[in-house]
Amino acid sequence: MRPPGRRGRAAVAAAGLAAGAGAGVALLWGGYDVPAALAAPTLVLNLAVGWSFIGIGLLAWSRHPDNRTGPLMVVLGFAVLGRFAVAVASDVGFAVGVLLGSLYLSVFVHLLVTFPTGRAGTRLQRGTVVAGYLLATPLDAVFLLLGATRGAPAGLPPNGLVIVPATAGSPDPVDVVVQVVVLALCGAVLAIVWGRWRRAGTAERRAIGPGLLGGVLVVLALMAQRSAFVVGIHPDVRVVFTWAARVVLVVWPLALLFGLVRSRLDRSAVSRMIVELGAGPPGSERLREVLVATLHDPTVQVAYWLSERGRFVDAAGDPVPVEPPGPGRAVTYLERAGSRIAALTHDAALAGEPELVEAVAAGAGMALENERLHAEVRARLRxxxxxxxxxxxxxxxxxxxxxxxxxxxxxxxxxxxxxxxxxxxxxxxxxxxxxxxxxxxxxxxxxxxxxxxxxxxxxxIYPALLTDCGLGPALTALAERSSVPAVVTAAPPGRLPAALEHAAYFVVSEGLANAAKHSAAGEVRIDVRVADGVLVVEIADDGVGGANLDGGGLRGLVDRLAAAGGRLRLTSPAGGGTRLIAELPIGATGAGAPAPLPRAAADPTRAAAAAT
CATH class of the missing domain: 1.10.287 (Helix Hairpins)
Known part of the structure; x- marks a missing residue:
């Protein structure tokens, strides 16, 4: 659900003010005789509930557009103010007021059960939300059709709008049954909230604690009120419970607002985090301790990105999985100067506060970069x-x-x-x-x-043709002996340092061997060239693909190339062939430009003799 823009928020706020003004007009001049001693607290309390839900709901909606809590809060606020239609002494006003009389409680149940996302994720949640709505407007419509009247204009507005002691006497059996069902619904709400609290981690509890506590207090007050009605406690006592539920309902949006304000206070603590990082001893454990304290999440884990290897490692340099993060977990990728440096795996509740995580990442960027370099050194050593x-x-x-x-x-x-x-x-x-x-x-x-x-x-062990004639003739002979049709499309025209020629030769040899064993290729193309002081050896086939660098032969090539200061890259999508690229810096071996080709390579007869 897209949040309203600036004009949309202004229109919703204006509608909320108009609804509140309309509620006051209906209560004071709607045709019923409401004493000032009852009208003032009723109007003030309900306006506080309605306007607080509408205002804070708009703030939450604009801040978290993917969250349905904000829209639900706005609807709840309008439902509270809309029930004042019953104060208008007319059939239409009575009908509208009756139909909206309990709707705000249904929205409240929906909001509390699905907090903080606003989405029902389990069958119990969905069933509770549906039952809450069925006990509101549909049930009120049944009572309305069964012949309920709007009452005399000279008295108080009907439908419990003004909280006063009820007339003593035996309760209606139908009302008793309805209240028992309401109590069962409240029990289900408390069970859901308790289960949500038990499953939540430290960071999530800190985020949802005020909201759940306020909602539980409202539910307990409602249960006390309805239980007093069922067991026949004196009406004066029931009035106290009713007022208590309304008062807590006013405070509940303030608890949600406190959660939003506390998030901003957490972001202001980033400056303290920077000071602590500078004052304390360096190290990955110290960095993690500071991140845990700032994010209020003891489960935070840091993984450092090694771009050359294309993987994440921990502080010791060991590879660590980052995705998928697991249930109840989320991953935030951290960048510095446009380059990825690390990833934070944390409680999923922090995913709803991206500004806080980004502020922490920016503040700890230098420390994270330093630790990333240390982790890279450790990974290289391993x-x-x-x-x-x-x-x-x-x-x-x-x-x-x-x-x-x-x-x-x-x-x-x-x-x-x-x-x-x-x-x-x-x-x-x-x-x-x-x-x-x-x-x-x-x-x-x-x-x-x-x-x-x-x-x-x-x-x-050591091909004589490579030593005598150079890389080009040796690769040609190697391709001719290959069991898979192979062709050398390019080769250096001169001699290269022996270490480079040997490394390139064995890269091609291993590439051809792997193609023969695993690729089912119809052709292998070998391209060896010098570009910008780097010897690039590329072996590409049209086989089935699916190769990886963890295989024994390719793992050995990685070691051989690393010893020569080079690296190996592999592209092998399933069904898309295999492309093996080795890069060897010529300068790393003390070599300059390729040397002239010896006479033996220029003479086909002598080259053939050398090959044998």
Missing amino acids: EVQASRARIVESADAARRRVERDLHDGAQQRLVNVALLLRMAQGRLSSRALDEVDALLRETADELAGALEELRELARG
Whole structure:
């Protein structure tokens, strides 16, 4: 519901003043004989209730446009003033007054049950609100149709507008039943309020406490009044309870106003927060303590944003989830100089006070930025420690793999060669030359196979073509051996520092291996270029996507690139292919411009020889 603009608020306020003036005219000159001793307190009290609800409701409506509490307060105020129509000595006035007589109590129930949002969120809330409205205008309409009269103009206005002791006597059974239902409704309201209070956190209790307390007092006064009627207590006592309910109803909007004013006082405490941050010892715990004290929420948690890694971490540098915040929790993202620096996870009640949270964020911006930098350093240190552990583990695994390949491959062939040579030696002693010749040929084949396996093993450890001819020819050979169709669209025309060439080569090698294993791609495109002093290696495929940097191979690439001062970025939407981009600063390795390509790379024959 959109809040009214300035003109709309002025029109509603003018209508409220007119309704109050109309209520006074109806009470004093509507045709009934109302003594001044009763007219004055009745009019003053009801005008105070009506105008306070309308005024504070407009303020709450404009301040919280997404909240229905403000509109409900305005409606309640007009309902209080509208019931004065019964003071007009006419059939129309009587009918309107009767129909509006209890409406303000129904709106009050709606407001209290759904406070502070104004929205019924549970079945119990919705049922209570519906029952409250059914016991007001619809029930009054039934009584009106059953033949209620407007009374004699010479007496007091009907429908209990002026609070006076009722005539002694036995209560009507229908009225007793209605009052019992009203008492049950009041009990449901108290149960809802109690449950709301129990579930609320510290910050929410502080925000809703005055409003709920005032509403509970009104309900208790109404229950006392209706109980006195049901059990037949003397009318003079019932009058006291009725006046008490009206007086508390006047105070209740002031309790809501106090909540609004206290929010402004909380924002004024930001200056004290800045002083405390400057006077106390630095540190994340000190920062959190000050935020808790300023926001009045002991559950506040701070997460720091690391833009390069695209994630939030805690003060120790460990990744922390921020969304979804969980039930009863909310997240406020904090920025400084247009850049995100942190996120506050706090009680959902503070989401209704964005100005307070923003003021706190602005006041603590420098401290938050400092702690963010500390958290980033700690995160980097943790990553370095984890990277070292993974590098050691990877090196051990590589050594075990080389040992296994040598044992299962070339070593077995060389053992066979030794056996064949011994057999050939035995045949020479018996001069079986044909058998010796066959054994020697088999020995040569075994030696050739062992040489090929050793060459493949050496190429996997350290490709000779990369060392001899440079990155371009090595990438071309790598693409030709790929099980997935691959093409090198661009490569540096000269030589680069060895560390950069090796890192780029293994990035492409791992990218092709991942594409072959997981992407189901039809083609892989390899683009390697130097831009603004940075070697950019891009491997893109048209496969199924869904890759992530937590995989074993890509995690190793991240470590290798980090050791060279670079970084790895991955874009891999499901069904949209995978794009792997590695960036390696050339200056970080002490390199300048690419060196001229050696002659071996310019001569296809020599390049082919180097490849073998």
